[in-house]
Amino acid sequence: MxxxxxxxxxxxxxxxxxxxxxxxxxxxxxxxxxxxxxxxxxxxxxxxxxxxxxxxxxxxxxxxxxxxxxxxxxxxxxxxxxxxxxxxxxxxxxxxxxxxxxxxxxxxxxxxxxxxxxxxxxxxxxxxxxxxxxxxxxxxxxxxxxxxxxxxxxxxxxxxxxxxxxxxxxxxxxxxxxxxxxxxxxxxxxxxxxxxxxxxxxxxxxxxxxxxVGQRRFSVTIIGAANHAGTTPMNVRKDALQTAVQLISRLNQLATAPDPLLTFTVGHLEVSPNTSNVIPGQVIFSVDCRHAEDRILDTFEIQLRNAVNQATAPGITTAISRWVSDKPxxxxxxxxxxxxxxxxxxxxxxxxxxxxxxxxxxxxxxxxxxxxxxxxxxxxxxxxxxxxxxxxxxxxxxxxxxxxxxxxxxx
Amino acid sequence: MxxxxxxxxxxxxxxxxxxxxxxxxxxxxxxxxxxxxxxxxxxxxxxxxxxxxxxxxxxxxxxxxxxxxxxxxxxxxxxxxxxxxxxxxxxxxxxxxxxxxxxxxxxxxxxxxxxxxxxxxxxxxxxxxxxxxxxxxxxxxxxxxxxxxxxxxxxxxxxxxxxxxxxxxxxxxxxxxxxxxxxxxxxxxxxxxxxxxxxxxxxxxxxxxxxxVGQRRFSVTIIGAANHAGTTPMNVRKDALQTAVQLISRLNQLATAPDPLLTFTVGHLEVSPNTSNVIPGQVIFSVDCRHAEDRILDTFEIQLRNAVNQATAPGITTAISRWVSDKPxxxxxxxxxxxxxxxxxxxxxxxxxxxxxxxxxxxxxxxxxxxxxxxxxxxxxxxxxxxxxxxxxxxxxxxxxxxxxxxxxxx
CATH class of the missing domain: 3.40.630.10 (Zn peptidases)
Incomplete structure (x- = not known):
């Protein structure tokens, strides 16, 4: 028919x-x-x-x-x-x-x-x-x-x-x-x-x-100190965004190591106070990583947490929390x-x-x-x-x- | 008295x-x-x-x-x-x-x-x-x-x-x-x-x-392509935020060269669509730079524009516009x-x-x-x-x- x-x-x-x-x-x-x-x-x-x-x-x-x-x-x-x-x-x-x-x-x-x-x-x-x-x-x-x-x-x-x-x-x-x-x-x-x-x-x-794939999502917070963009000398700044860009850059490198199929995405990033003439006092960004094997995600999570903890500097504190953890x-x-x-x-x-x-x-x-x-x-x-x-x-x-x-x- | x-x-x-x-x-x-x-x-x-x-x-x-x-x-x-x-x-x-x-x-x-x-x-x-x-x-x-x-x-x-x-x-x-x-x-x-x-x-x-100080403010735009954070392999992404973090990191280095008193601030940064499970398709950020001598600002502006232009990659376009230019x-x-x-x-x-x-x-x-x-x-x-x-x-x-x-x- x-x-x-x-x-x-x-x-x-x-x-x-x-x-x-x-x-x-x-x-x-x-x-x-x-x-x-x-x-x-x-x-x-x-x-x-x-x-x-x-x-x-x-x-x-x-x-x-x-x-x-x-x-x-x-x-x-x-x-x-x-x-x-x-x-x-x-x-x-x-x-x-x-x-x-x-x-x-x-x-x-x-x-x-x-x-x-x-x-x-x-x-x-x-x-x-x-x-x-x-x-x-x-x-x-x-x-x-x-x-x-x-x-x-x-x-x-x-x-x-x-x-x-x-x-x-x-x-x-x-x-x-x-x-x-x-x-x-x-x-x-x-x-x-x-x-x-x-x-x-x-x-x-x-x-x-x-x-x-399994997926894990994290929220990374970087706290520095907001201050005047004109009057604060470069060497005394506690610029949360500058720490964030170094850290995100490092994480992107790290993510290539565990496995080529690991995906790593920083999709959400919020700067505070987010004004052109104020040094950022705080940045919060998301990390989304996915892979079909839990052990690959385990490996990356350890590297991620280490990198976030090592990103601290005088006057800068960092924190990471996981809010999604779905197994493959x-x-x-x-x-x-x-x-x-x-x-x-x-x-x-x-x-x-x-x-x-x-x-x-x-x-x-x-x-x-x-x-x-x-x-x-x-x-x-x-x-x-x-x-x-x-x-x-x-x-x-x-x-x-x-x-x-x-x-x-x-x- | x-x-x-x-x-x-x-x-x-x-x-x-x-x-x-x-x-x-x-x-x-x-x-x-x-x-x-x-x-x-x-x-x-x-x-x-x-x-x-x-x-x-x-x-x-x-x-x-x-x-x-x-x-x-x-x-x-x-x-x-x-x-x-x-x-x-x-x-x-x-x-x-x-x-x-x-x-x-x-x-x-x-x-x-x-x-x-x-x-x-x-x-x-x-x-x-x-x-x-x-x-x-x-x-x-x-x-x-x-x-x-x-x-x-x-x-x-x-x-x-x-x-x-x-x-x-x-x-x-x-x-x-x-x-x-x-x-x-x-x-x-x-x-x-x-x-x-x-x-x-x-x-x-x-x-x-x-x-x-004189001050100049710029708006830098990076356009890539928003896409699914789970299904898009790392090697085909056009991630505007990853380009932005490399560029900001480079600019922060460049800003140290012309003069120690030059201030450089990225105070405002907007990611689009800004969702944890979507690869950023666009980033706009501000650059605020100040110095008491116009020629120092001139020098930095040339380096800034070159760096922004060089940050393009396949599928990524960049643009810069100046919206404040106040002389010292x-x-x-x-x-x-x-x-x-x-x-x-x-x-x-x-x-x-x-x-x-x-x-x-x-x-x-x-x-x-x-x-x-x-x-x-x-x-x-x-x-x-x-x-x-x-x-x-x-x-x-x-x-x-x-x-x-x-x-x-x-x-």
């Missing part, structure tokens, strides 16, 4: 364009969790799935589950999906590609093979980005039974509880929707754009993720091995790689075997309106996902 | 304490121009001077002129003074010391010697700090006939014209006050705290200012020479020095021979609530000013 599959692909592409148009794309995609744009997007997905006679449920965090029920409903589902929310001024593909790519795969399989042995499930997680409330991955964390998120507010002072209640009730009232939290699946496969330049630079189409997350090796065979059979030369970004798979891997399929991001751009993946690459990722879901749910 | 002089000193000290108490000193002194605190302070000065039967006038910018008329009123006045306004959260002595020190000197001279040959004038300039409106030295600039300031607003959107009209009319309505802009004086002597640590570090009491201002050598003799006679070992900060004297020197007397700032602290000068040093500065005014107005 190739003609019917072509129709399916066109219909899903229409749904993609419909959801994209919900955001004014001159400023990128803005589907922050529980906002009207977000509600409209999940509603569009629900309506499409109900029209397609799929089984739709919505949990109390607003995650949408689209099931194609299997013959043996007693067995757990084979699941795929990603998140519906975006960062502020985000791109078109981060998250949404995994949701609609999953839907496209599910419909193509139904068109071609009919009812699966095990239930196929596409998940559209409510929130992953942490771009509205100070929490990340709350959709997958709720499904995985890891946390309850309550009592926090967004920048406008709106509580997550009231925003969620209003938004989720709109989804749960949609015709054909049941309110429920489905059982955990037998496996979870997340299709996602790479959000980095490795595949693109290597001219490769498919990445298979063996692990998600290995994903399921058997699923990756199976996808590698399938990808090769489809004519791709898959790259086994590490994800430098966090994903819902990080959470899902705690409760079920989980794997990820990456497709290239043009120039590695992500979290920005210019985020782009070539149509052929989008299709390739969906083809591999389809083959994998077929192997798992039909054989 | 030493007893009467002691009474005078006590009365001026009372006035000082009264003015200081107008600001809640837990957050420092806050007498921003044309605010209620500022009006109350100028009113206190006016009332005191009228009570002392001195001649008081107020110009249309709110500068207060307190005259002890001389026998030959046809001759120009011998003037002293400083400014009444403060920075936000300022200290007790910056500006106010020169106003009340001048008043103390004038009253001691009258007590001891009676009417002077030439008129003695104490000036309390309306504004010098630029801490409310985007203009500096507007008091002395108005007196010197250099500029009219109009049409600008403060952060609250209040126009300087309406703020000035309201505040100045309150002063000009005070009993005994005439509204006028007096003729320019024959000389101007400004008594001021050093606002730097040189005198304090050398254990000296009196500084005589031969020049006010030499003060009157004959007045300094005379003060040096008087200071030595009084038992001080005066230090001839350069002022690293701007002062009303910079403006007054354009229209009349001008000199400055500095007293030590404890630890060089200024523009802060902890600004302090020891009582003995305050007295020493006033003693030298008194001797100088005596020499000029009575002989």
């Amino acid at each position: 190739p003609a019917k599959q072509a129709v399916t692909r066109t219909e899903v592409a229409d749904l993609f364009r419909r959801i994209i148009r919900l955001s004014d794309d001159t400023i990128g995609q803005n589907r922050l969790v529980y906002t009207p744009n977000w509600v409209a997007a999940q509603q569009a997905l629900i309506k499409f799935a109900v029209d397609q006679k799929l089984t739709v449920s919505v949990d109390d965090y607003g995650t949408v589950y689209v099931d194609l029920p299997g013959q043996t409903t007693a067995s757990p589902a084979i699941a795929t999906g990603s998140h519906m929310d975006t960062v502020v001024h985000g791109g078109k593909y981060d998250g949404l590609y995994g949701v609609l790519g999953g839907l496209s795969a599910l419909l193509q399989l139904r068109d071609k093979y009919g009812q699966p042995r095990q239930t196929l499930r596409v998940i559209s997680f409510s929130e992953e980005e942490g771009s509205r409330f100070p929490v990340t991955f709350s959709g997958s964390k709720h499904y995985a039974g890891i946390i309850d998120v309550t009592g926090i507010t967004d920048n406008a002072g709106i509580s997550i509880d009231s925003a969620r209640a209003t938004a989720v009730s709109q989804l749960q009232r949609e015709p054909g929707v049941s309110r429920s939290l489905p059982d955990l699946p037998q496996s979870f496969t997340e299709l996602h754009i790479e959000q980095g330049p490795r595949l693109s630079n290597q001219g490769k189409t498919i990445g298979l993720v063996k692990a998600i 997350v290995p994903l399921a090796a058997p699923l990756l091995a199976a996808n590698r065979v399938l990808a090769t059979r489809l004519g791709y030369d898959p790259v086994v790689m590490v994800s430098g970004a966090g994903h819902d798979s990080e959470i899902m891997s705690r409760v079920t075997p989980t794997t990820m399929i990456f497709v290239p991001s043009v120039a590695g751009i992500s979290h920005a309106p210019k985020e782009l993946t070539a149509p052929a690459d989008l299709t390739a990722g969906i083809a591999l996902l389809t083959a994998s879901l077929h192997q798992q749910a039909y054989s | 030493p007893a009467k002089q002691a009474v005078t000193r006590t009365e001026v000290a009372d006035l000082f304490r009264r003015i200081i108490r107008l600001s809640d000193d837990t957050i420092g002194q806050n007498r921003l121009v044309y605010t209620p605190n500022w009006v109350a302070a100028q009113q206190a000065l006016i009332k005191f001077a009228v009570d002392q039967k001195l001649t008081v006038s107020v110009d249309d910018y709110g500068t207060v002129y307190v005259d002890l008329p001389g026998q030959t009123t046809a001759s120009p006045a011998i003037a002293t003074g400083s400014h009444m306004d403060t920075v936000v959260h300022g200290g007790k002595y910056d500006g106010l010391y020169g106003v009340l020190g001048g008043l103390s000197a004038l009253l001691q001279l009258r007590d001891k010697y009676g009417q002077p040959r030439q008129t003695l004038r104490v000036i309390s300039f309306s504004e010098e700090e630029g801490s409310r409106f985007p203009v500096t030295f507007s008091g002395s600039k108005h007196y010197a006939g250099i500029i009219d300031v109009t049409g600008i607003t403060d952060n609250a959107g209040i126009s300087i014209d309406s703020a000035r009209a309201t505040a100045v009319s309150q002063l000009q309505r005070e009993p005994g006050v005439s509204r006028s802009l007096p003729d320019l004086p024959q000389s101007f002597t400004e008594l001021h705290i050093e606002q730097g640590p040189r005198l304090s570090n050398q254990g000296k009491t009196i500084g005589l200012v031969k020049a006010i 201002v030499p003060l009157a050598a004959p007045l300094l020479a005379a003060n040096r003799v008087l200071a030595t006679r009084l038992g001080y070992d005066p230090v001839v020095m350069v002022s690293g900060a701007g002062h009303d004297s910079e403006i007054m020197s354009r229209v009349t021979p001008t000199t400055m007397i500095f007293v030590p700032s404890v630890a060089g602290i200024s523009h802060a609530p902890k600004e302090l000068t020891a009582p003995a040093d305050l007295t020493a500065g006033i003693a030298l000013l008194t001797a100088s005014l005596h020499q000029q107005a009575y002989s």
Whole structure:
């Protein structure tokens, strides 16, 4: 039935364009969790799935589950999906590609093979980005039974509880929707754009993720003494910024040593009082470092702490505190091995790689075997309106996902 | 009449304490121009001077002129003074010391010697700090006939014209006050705290200012590319902050070469987007450099521009623009020479020095021979609530000013 599959692909592409148009794309995609744009997007997905006679449920965090029920409903589902929310001024593909790519795969399989042995499930997680409330991955964390998120507010002072209640009730009232939290699946496969330049630079189409990097974040504080830029001789200054630039320069050197794949970023830096005619009295900066192996992060953390402690000078004090420490997350090796065979059979030369970004798979891997399929991001751009993946690459990722879901749910 | 002089000193000290108490000193002194605190302070000065039967006038910018008329009123006045306004959260002595020190000197001279040959004038300039409106030295600039300031607003959107009209009319309505802009004086002597640590570090009491530094300020922009801190490999990053820290470090080295007295300050630095998990795409920082000789500033500016231009790298562009260029201002050598003799006679070992900060004297020197007397700032602290000068040093500065005014107005 190739003609019917072509129709399916066109219909899903229409749904993609419909959801994209919900955001004014001159400023990128803005589907922050529980906002009207977000509600409209999940509603569009629900309506499409109900029209397609799929089984739709919505949990109390607003995650949408689209099931194609299997013959043996007693067995757990084979699941795929990603998140519906975006960062502020985000791109078109981060998250949404995994949701609609999953839907496209599910419909193509139904068109071609009919009812699966095990239930196929596409998940559209409510929130992953942490771009509205100070929490990340709350959709997958709720499904995985890891946390309850309550009592926090967004920048406008709106509580997550009231925003969620209003938004989720709109989804749960949609015709054909049941309110429920489905059982955990037998496996979870997340299709996602790479959000980095490795595949693109290597001219490769498919990445298979063996692990998600661990990350540690630190805050480094340097305290000197603010003083008059004109009257204070150079040799008696306690200039916090001058110490900071020496230290950051040193850290950048140190970061090259433990491993070439270690990433090191000073992304945030605040000078105080930050006036052109006053010597900086205080500087606070962030350090973000990531690697797939905890021991590499251990090594760098020791060097980092030593360098910060050694940066003290007469009248200058330094301090460092760690505020994020996420261990590397290995994903399921058997699923990756199976996808590698399938990808090769489809004519791709898959790259086994590490994800430098966090994903819902990080959470899902705690409760079920989980794997990820990456497709290239043009120039590695992500979290920005210019985020782009070539149509052929989008299709390739969906083809591999389809083959994998077929192997798992039909054989 | 030493007893009467002691009474005078006590009365001026009372006035000082009264003015200081107008600001809640837990957050420092806050007498921003044309605010209620500022009006109350100028009113206190006016009332005191009228009570002392001195001649008081107020110009249309709110500068207060307190005259002890001389026998030959046809001759120009011998003037002293400083400014009444403060920075936000300022200290007790910056500006106010020169106003009340001048008043103390004038009253001691009258007590001891009676009417002077030439008129003695104490000036309390309306504004010098630029801490409310985007203009500096507007008091002395108005007196010197250099500029009219109009049409600008403060952060609250209040126009300087309406703020000035309201505040100045309150002063000009005070009993005994005439509204006028007096003729320019024959000389101007400004008594001021050093606002730097040189005198304090050398254990000296009196500084005589031969020049006010020239200063240039620049804005340096570094543009790279913002990207994901986890997914972007180190070797393809265009990290604007890493370029900035290398450049600032290099500039700090370069600044030591032209002359030990050259000051170099990066006081303001803004990172964009300034988020811990995003590689900085842009950094803008300020450069403030000062020296008493223009050729030293010329030399450094060439090196600065070369270093900024050389800091470009693949994917990184840099730019520099100059937004302040004030030439060094030499003060009157004959007045300094005379003060040096008087200071030595009084038992001080005066230090001839350069002022690293701007002062009303910079403006007054354009229209009349001008000199400055500095007293030590404890630890060089200024523009802060902890600004302090020891009582003995305050007295020493006033003693030298008194001797100088005596020499000029009575002989």
